[in-house]
């Protein structure tokens with residue numbers, strides 16, 4: 001009997017345990033590689049991710065064709081579509097990757113029930129979306145780690161698999177109607193960021209190779225946004241165009257730079273295990289600090305549109321809009337500015353990021369926002385990042401800000417970070433907030 005490989009956010013053929021499992025469980029290599037354009041995900045399909053997804057699906061289809069099959073596409077309710085197709089082809093089992101969000105949990109249960117009622121099996125594969133699956137390493141007491149360092153220690157000791165080769169001998173059951181792979185416009189309305197990265201496994205593998213050739217810059221350059229010395233693999237990891245296990249193994253830990261980079265993959269897994277254990281943390285404070293967030297639509301709009309009058313903050317927000325991506329240091333600075341300097345609800349910022357980030361990811365985005373807001377796993381929840389100090393440390397010559405805030409380009413060196421202290425007239429607003437007063441007000445609100 002054939003099997004179904006249900007792709008979700010593991011859109012690749014290399015190191016793909018779900019596809020491998022489906023092929024091994026099928027008779028005569030008869031596998032239906034399926035992607036369902038899920039109605040329930042409509043709100044999450046914003047233009048940037050829609051384009052990336054469409055490109056990734058097209059590339060996945062090409063990879064599957066090279067292996068002898070092709071991608072089958074359905075639209076609607078994922079459970080109904082899988083069940084119907086399983087009935088049509090007489091599948092013995094459906095294979096899928098384990099995932100962490102509340103929605104993924106509900107989907108898994110509903111699939112298990114629907115398929116079970118028809119005497120079919122749901123096979124869930126771990127270590128597909130992350131290097132180490134939630135629950136694989138746990139503290140001596142409790143179901144998940146709440147602090148990164150001890151998690152990382154155990155994480156680094158987990159033995160990972162040798163990356164799997166792509167399959168070469170798949171066949172699609174003859175009676176299956178494939179359906180067409182969606183275009184970006186079919187998935188979401190609206191304009192995409194002009195500097196958006198291309199989607200797909202091919203682009204992911206090229207980027208990975210290029211990154212491994214330059215990884216040594218990471219040790220010194222990872223926190224300097226003007227150097228652009230991070231991997232930019234995050235959207236490919238989000239959609240699973242490349243396997244995190246393969247990345248970790250190919251990067252290795254032999255150099256300081258490689259070890260630092262692989263540590264970031266552990267951060268990713270850490271946030272995934274946190275969300276898996278506490279799914280409500282996608283919307284509710286992981287740790288309630290008794291916050292009574294301010295409400296100010298104008299300040300929020302100034303932040304979102306990159307016109308707060310604080311150049312480093314505005315530069316980050318403008319990069320987000322131009323590329324659908326933002327450097328990690330800027331995510332920290334802009335996030336802290338919203339949640340701590342303006343004391344506006346982190347959920348507003350998280351939603352705005354999800355609306356634009358091509359790597360927008362419930363686990364990484366929500367848990368990082370909570371970390372930044374001091375409601376998450378940060379062990380120093382009340383510290384406030386001063387954006388000017390940050391700017392001088394991480395953009396010492398003002399190069400990053402000069403690129404994104406050209407109105408201030410004539411200000412030389414670090415002077416660009418404090419235009420209000422410089423003589424001259426600029427077409428640039430005054431800061432929306434007094435940073436020192438804002439920091440004190442936040443600490444007072446937290447009782448710190």
Ligand SMILES: Cc1cc2nc3c(=O)[nH]c(=O)nc-3n(C[C@H](O)[C@H](O)[C@H](O)COP(=O)(O)OP(=O)(O)OC[C@H]3O[C@@H](n4cnc5c(N)ncnc54)[C@H](O)[C@@H]3O)c2cc1C
Pocket residue numbers: 222230231232233234235237238261264265267268269271326327328329331332335353357359360361362364365366368369372
């Ligand atoms: C407020 C805020 C929101 C964020 N939202 C997201 C998001 O929606 N999606 C997302 O993938 N990352 C998010 N991050 C984490 C991080 O900023 C990005 O993963 C990183 O900037 C991606 O760039 P890169 O691939 O060049 O990273 P690299 O430095 O090259 O790191 C390699 C990989 O490690 C992972 N990683 C790195 N830093 C982190 C981190 N702090 N937490 C979790 N994983 C990490 C990513 O998968 C990344 O691709 C957020 C961080 C903050 C502070």
